[in-house]
Amino acid sequence: MDIIWRNNSSDDVYEEARLARVFTARHPDHHPTAIVRAKSESDVVEAVRLAQNLNLQVNVRSGGHSYPGWSLSDNSILIDVGDYREIKVDVAKKEAWISSGMKSDIDMELMKEYGLILGAGHHPGVGIGGYLLQGGLSWNCRGWGWTCERVKALDVVTADGRLVRCSSDEHSDLFWAARGLDLVDFPGVVTQFQVQLLPAPKAFITSGYTFPKAQILDAFNWVLGLIPAFDEDTEISAVCKFPDGIDEICLTVSFITMKDSAEAAWNVLQPAHLTRPKGAILEWFFREDSFEKEYANEVSAFPGGRRWLADNAFLNNEADVAAFLEELCMSITDKHFALLWYPLAPQSLRPLPDMAFSLRSDHYIGTYALYESEDDDEKCQSWMQATAAKLEPFRTGSFSGETDFRVREVKCWGDDQFAKLTEIRQRWDPDGRICGPLQ
Ligand SMILES: Cc1cc2nc3c(=O)[nH]c(=O)nc-3n(C[C@H](O)[C@H](O)[C@H](O)COP(=O)(O)OP(=O)(O)OC[C@H]3O[C@@H](n4cnc5c(N)ncnc54)[C@H](O)[C@@H]3O)c2cc1C
Structure with a gap:
């Protein structure tokens, strides 16, 4: 596992990893204890277990395109999944498994290679991880809908370091939460999403x-x-x-x-x-x-x-x-x-x-x-x-x-949904291992 410790690396190496792909130049003054550049699901599992053993929190970076720079926090292990880039397409079913380190420019690749698209973010650098978790204001959202409507399943490393598949049949509460929860701290690290694709326009x-x-x-x-x-x-x-x-x-x-x-x-x-x-x-x-x-x-x-x-x-x-x-x-x-x-x-x-x-x-x-x-x-x-x-x-x-939750109180979910989210988060991450803007 490729890990960079704050107290054990040169400032240049640490800073490069800390700020890799962070879109805003208003860099939050937060310094993870270590940064794991995950290249596989097993790296993510290992990193979450390491955080557990060291009693550190876990933060995640997919594309680094959160405007306020949420992926940075103190006393944490930052799991950067940007180098975990995999895509498996089932052309007949118009479905794909896409790792969360892919970026929104995936639509270009899907269109050229398979004649299909996901309908990801408008900016090519937006990470699939953060984008799908927060809903996904897709290309032509007014016609094709929010991209999270097309998520069929996902694989998650839970706060206690287990890799689980979530869908309408398995761990359906996490599946429910993953379609729109993010930024109130999804209680796990998503490694890959199964998505329904759309035919590419001619x-x-x-x-x-x-x-x-x-x-x-x-x-x-x-x-x-x-x-x-x-x-x-x-x-x-x-x-x-x-x-x-x-x-x-x-x-x-x-x-x-x-x-x-x-x-x-x-x-x-x-x-x-x-x-x-x-x-x-x-x-x-x-x-x-x-x-x-x-x-x-x-x-x-x-x-x-x-x-x-x-x-x-x-x-x-x-x-x-x-x-x-x-x-x-x-x-x-x-x-x-x-x-x-x-x-x-x-x-x-x-x-x-x-x-x-x-x-x-x-x-x-x-x-x-x-x-x-x-x-x-x-x-x-x-x-x-x-x-x-x-x-x-x-x-x-x-x-x-x-939205920047630290600037003002904001309502992003219905009251019932928010109550259910809080309960799901408590069930899956009672110790608040996975951090986010509200931690
Ligand atoms: C220039 C620009 C254009 C944008 N355009 C659009 C757009 O067209 N449509 C749209 O919907 N949004 C858009 N956004 C907003 C963007 O989708 C969100 O900020 C999104 O959260 C960014 O995802 P990321 O993976 O790049 O973020 P990151 O900064 O990498 O992550 C932000 C947070 O998301 C969570 N997270 C990320 N990956 C994972 C994971 N694998 N598992 C668990 N938690 C995770 C973590 O809490 C993390 O701290 C845009 C943002 C920018 C800066």
Whole structure:
């Protein structure tokens, strides 16, 4: 087992392992006692048993893309599964076993090799481990649903060092919790997930429109009007920020259509194009796209090596959504801030399977601050807090994957689900061996 002890390694070696793949440059000041670079399930079992013997906690890193850097804690063994990368695909059943150290760019590989996709995170570096445990806001979530809905089973090393398979038939409580529990401390280390895959789209086409500040309300009203009848294989999103080289906020509305043919995609995108408000300062229509290009866009919009703050809300469906979104956009007075609106209907109208993931609405709103200098911490935190306060009266809940539980109290699960989660955690990890943000 490849293990790096804090008190027994050079600072360079230890720091490299401590911060490997950690996305935010606001590095938490936490120092694990040891870091295990696990390459197999047996490494994970051995590492958990070692923690037990030494009476240390266990933390886990898959992709390192938790915004607050949850994978770092003191008095712990950090099990980094980033080098445990395995994938076994059953093409006939459209199923796969995927190790938690794989990253979201797995969709590119699945598409090329097997003509299938998982529908993982939008950023290629997001780890499959953290992503699936917290629910998984997938590509085209409004049509294809939360990725955890497609998890069929998983293998878990429990807090007492046993490797168990969990599904609807075996250890069904852990299976229930694994689909949406994460970030209130899943009581084990997931080594691999069995997932249902989707057929890969043959045509991957986008349109996009960047509207000036004065047209933001018109733009929101236009898209809101389209959504109820809009194609379910199309991801819709809108981002408000100061685009590079432009001195005012703009709103970019994007449609990513993933269909079986270019003709089908044309039929989806053309009506939206014909009805768009006039006056966009930049637009593209029916542009051929791919996961490679989308990942590249995502990496340039969400660069690593920066300080990051992220928060979010599921907005009450009864709110005056366009007016409220416009008001939020107007609060963006600085190039460090950004707002994402990601409509979730019709998926949000369908019943969810019985699982921990339980809160959502028709409208997901993400708020982000990205900046380089510690000097901007206070300004950015203030904006995040002010925006959270504006959202509060209209918030039906939050998504744990983009939440910092240490900043404020957040409701990410229904009351019944939260009570059940607490009980499952107590049953499987009574000593609090596996740590997370609430430990
Ligand atoms: C740029 C960016 C883009 C993002 N885009 C999306 C998106 O499109 N959709 C979406 O849903 N989310 C998105 N997220 C949020 C992201 O999915 C969550 O933060 C997720 O938890 C990250 O997973 P990770 O494995 O990379 O995290 P890590 O930082 O490696 O882990 C975070 C925590 O998750 C738990 N954990 C991780 N792996 C395991 C495991 N194998 N077993 C048990 N516990 C584990 C641990 O508590 C760990 O401390 C994005 C985040 C970033 C930074």
